[in-house]
Amino acid sequence: MSDEKKVAELNELFPVEYPVIDGEVVGATAVSERELRYELWVKAPFDQVLAWHRETFPDRAFVLESEEPTERGGMALTYFRGGRIYAVEIVPANQGATRVLGTIRAPEADN
16 A cells, blocks of 8 residues: 555544654554554654654644653653644664654544
């Protein structure tokens, strides 16, 4: 499946405006109507990918909730905006690449 098709499926499954770094979509799953998980392979070093997330999300009005190291030698970042949660784990990979594991959760609908 082409990257374009995967990205289109991401948008169909979870039509929310959020920044996603340029990379190969390895997988994406709609866990529920409110939650999407995806994995990207980014051909850039860990430090560059981490810097992109640290700069891009605040520039788009996302508020950083937490940032902590992970057991895999990466960094976990959690951002909020408009009731949505964007959690991402950025992990160094082989050959100077980086894995990005993202989770996006929409707020529960008002009853």
